[in-house]
Amino acid sequence: MNAPFPRHDLTGLEMEDSRFTVPGMRCAGCIAKIERGLNELDGVESARVNFSTKRVAVRHQHILSQADLVRVMEGIGFEAQPAAENPMALDDLETKALYRAVAVAGFGMMNIMLLSISIWSGAGGVTRDLFHWLSALIAIPVVAYAGRPFFSSALMALRHRRTNMDVPISIGVLLATGLSAYETLVGGQHAYFDGAVMLLFFLLTGRALDTAMRNRTRAGIGALLSRMGRSATVLRPNAASMTVAAEDLEPGMVMLVSPGEALAADGILLEGCTTFDNSMLTGESLPVSSGAGEKAYAGAINLGHAVKVRVTAAASRTVLAEIARLMDEAGHSRSGYVRIADRASQLYAPVVHSLALLAFAGWMVSGAGWYQSLVIAIAVLIITCPCAMGLAVPAAQVVASGALAKQGLLVKDGSALERLAEADMVHGLTITSSPGSNPIAPNATMRPDVHELTQTECLILKY
Structure with a gap:
């Protein structure tokens, strides 16, 4: 999104970086609204969205709290929460619900297609009406369940007086299902239950593949962070020892690192001499000898003797965590092709709605009747989704970064x-x-x- 957002003079002010997860993002239009809403807020220097990980990175003034930023995003229609340091710790309930919706839509599509074969082959009268009713009994519950990801997103957008790609998709699916139900009730010749359910299945399959891609991208960052020790043995001043979780370590603490143990924080060797496996940082496969006064990094594996290490940086301040942040920031950057796709996708909803309305009005004026005009308007809504244009470019960029x-x-x-x-x-x-x-x-x-x-x-x- 390269719209000319207002920039505030934050020179000399203490700044900090915050990251949030926003699971409700569905399209490039959502990205534009989030970035615009945050960038227009006083105290925000920049806001970048990574659609593939559904994260927002915000650089803002220190006095602006994360709660303030969450309220701004909720005000424009997106639920948000501070991001976990490890992206693999994100809740996967949404992913499981999406896979269930794909399975339900696939089941409904295959069964309705079986019933439709006879109708396509010329069956009429009572047989056609019976198969329409059977298709309706399958399609209506399937659409109600499998369409929830689209319907909930569209409803949230409309509640906050905005649109996204799910709005025309939801309208098209609901109109096709409603028109088919009407045809079934009056004994009409045509019903489009198979088309509505098939559309849902393919859209959900595409969304599931996108989710799988994002999970693989996050897995690369999670695998890097997993190299860091989860806990450390900390020596107290009275020579007693205690186990401390990695996130609770503080600079100045003294860790006792045993042979074969991965460091949970960056530090300096106090005494002893050992060798470390630093391949996760340098790519060097051979062990590196280290003595008193030399640095040791989180994730390095002690291959020699037990040593004492004074903590200098822990948790999100380690070198390993900084590398993970750089990997995450690669998905926030905007290349030229991404900016072009984003600008085009912002025009999608208003243009498509206008085209559908014009198509309906034009065919009505030409004397086609409300039924034929409505069918054509529904087709316009269904076939004009630019998801590939708006999402494929950033998705390819993030996948390439993860592979590298x-x-x-x-x-x-x-x-x-x-x-x-x-x-x-x-x-x-x-x-x-x-x-x-x-x-x-x-x-x-x-x-x-x-x-x-x-x-x-x-x-x-x-x-």
Whole structure:
């Protein structure tokens, strides 16, 4: 969203970053409304939405509390709550409900299609009416249950005097079901229960695939954070020890790190000498020797002797947590193609509603009758969803960032993925390699004239 939001002069004020989960986001229009509402708030420097993880990152003045930001989002129609540090800790009730809706819609679609075959083959009279009634008995409960994700989102949007992509979808499905019920009651020739339920099934399947993609993206961040120790043995001044959860550790505490244990916080070795596996930070597979006074990082595994480590940073302030934040921020960035898709998607709801109304009025004026005019208006509402345009581009960006993260490459700005296609040289890379390993990608070659550089290598990437 690149609308010219008003910017406030926050120079010299103490700023902080907050993150929120907003499960009610459904489309690019939702993203625009959230970002616009937050950016217009006094004390907010910037607000960015990551649709794939359904998170909002807000940089704001310190005196502006998270509760204030939550109230603003609720005021524009979105329930929000502070995000958990580990994105895998998010409640999966919505995901399970979505999968159940897909199963119900699939069951209803297949059975209604079986009944529709006879009607399509020319069955009429009592047989046609009977199959219409059987289809209605299946379709109406299926639409009422499987359509809830769309209906609840559309209702919430309308309550707050806004629209989203679920509004025309809900109107189209409900009108198709209602028109089919009317045709069944009066013994008409045509009913569209199969089309309404099939539409729900495919829309829900697409939403389920999108949810699965977002879960895989979050899994990459969660897997990184899982490398951090969940608790630590803390030594008290009286030499007694106690187990403290990682989130309760504070700078100045002294941890006793046993062999094979992963550090729960960043710190400095007080005494002893050991070796650490720092591969999650540096990519270096060989153990690194560390002695008194040297730094140790959360997630590093002690491969040597038991050592004492004084905590310097814990929980969200560790280097490992900062890397996870960079991975998350890659999904908040806006590339050029994302901005184009966002601007186009904002026009969707008003344009589609206007087209459907014009189609209905035009066919009525031409003498087609209310029934035919309504069928055409419903078709306009159903076939014009731009979800692929508004959501596919940011989804591809986030999935690519997650895939690169699994290969050890962190993407801080999504626009870099677009610019990479135009690059023919990458330089200034600091490379850590082990004997027998090849840190250079198979499709890259080393320039022999710069091979004498110590740690900085220049690569020519061949495409």
